[in-house]
Amino acid sequence: MKTLPQTQPAKSSELRAPSAQDLPDYAPVPRSALGPALNEQGFYVGRVERNLYWITDGTYQSAFLTTRDGVVLLDAPPTIGHNIQRAVDQIAAENGVSNKVTHLVYSHHHADHGGASSLFDKSVTRIGHEETRRLLLRDNDPARPAPEETFQDRRTLEIGGERIELAWLGSNHSPDNIYIHLPEHDTLMLIDIVNAGWAPVYICNLTEDVQGYLGAPAKALAYPWKHFIGGHLGRLGTRDDVDLHQRYMADIDASVRKTLPTIDPTPYFQKYGNNMWAAVKGYLDECTDAAAAPVIEKYTGVLAAADVFTASTTFWVMESIRLDLGYASWVHP
Numbered sequence: 001m002k003t004l005p006q007t008q009p010a011k012s013s014e015l016r017a018p019s020a021q022d023l024p025d026y027a028p029v030p031r032s033a034l035g036p037a038l039n040e041q042g043f044y045v046g047r048v049e050r051n052l053y054w055i056t057d058g059t060y061q062s063a064f065l066t067t068r069d070g071v072v073l074l075d076a077p078p079t080i081g082h083n084i085q086r087a088v089d090q091i092a093a094e095n096g097v098s099n100k101v102t103h104l105v106y107s108h109h110h111a112d113h114g115g116a117s118s119l120f121d122k123s124v125t126r127i128g129h130e131e132t133r134r135l136l137l138r139d140n141d142p143a144r145p146a147p148e149e150t151f152q153d154r155r156t157l158e159i160g161g162e163r164i165e166l167a168w169l170g171s172n173h174s175p176d177n178i179y180i181h182l183p184e185h186d187t188l189m190l191i192d193i194v195n196a197g198w199a200p201v202y203i204c205n206l207t208e209d210v211q212g213y214l215g216a217p218a219k220a221l222a223y224p225w226k227h228f229i230g231g232h233l234g235r236l237g238t239r240d241d242v243d244l245h246q247r248y249m250a251d252i253d254a255s256v257r258k259t260l261p262t263i264d265p266t267p268y269f270q271k272y273g274n275n276m277w278a279a280v281k282g283y284l285d286e287c288t289d290a291a292a293a294p295v296i297e298k299y300t301g302v303l304a305a306a307d308v309f310t311a312s313t314t315f316w317v318m319e320s321i322r323l324d325l326g327y328a329s330w331v332h333p
């Protein structure tokens, strides 16, 4: 599909992939999960509210605010890449305002949301959480220069007469992921927690702190806002999307707690003898599949790709319930 990064495919004679007709089928994507059509260059740019705009390539999202002093960019995903400036140019021309990106706010340190940062090297001031700075200095990727302006818990940006409230409310998806609230635009940007209309991708959207991840939607809903920018897929979110995501995650959590005590690991240890990891894998895979099954059934047709990724997310929630919370853990007598 044309929204994916353009890589040069190997000649078909060199490929080892199975043919398309042998690949598994999944439930259809509900129409409600999809966003507006992309233009010929592979992006869509639209107004969120007043002078706040969002950009998508169908998989990733970024946003920007046009101000009397220039443009404030919120994340720079590399899959959107040079289309970010094209989108800014288009909106600036339509509204007769500056197209110069003067500020770039990092939501968190991950390359898939900030890897086009170095495209704006000439004029931009980078802003982010102090942990984002520490991680970017450590990981030393020239595509993502560390923010020079940092904050610890909260910071209010006043740029060109516009207000942006940044807050770090504890680790979640990553240790440094922040809440970006635009109170005068009725918008909250919180990346990699809730995918509007879709199930999370692998292991709770590749989350490092599952308990922080599970608590993040309630913190998001505690802010007043109408529009939600989640960073992924093709449409903006609403408060109902965040609420639905919360119910989905709560159902996974409840299903794990209900299922875990009912599964007997003994046959796996009998079968695999001294191969401890084979036994552990068999047992935990069975727990995962048993806990995920009712959630997949309930959310197929409600959240896109519930049948694709619920098992992966269930495994990660189960591990957090076991390891962080100590559930179903026992001490040798």
Ligand SMILES: [Zn+2]
Pocket (backbone or CB within 6 Å): 108, 110, 113, 173, 174, 192
């Ligand atoms: Zn991330």
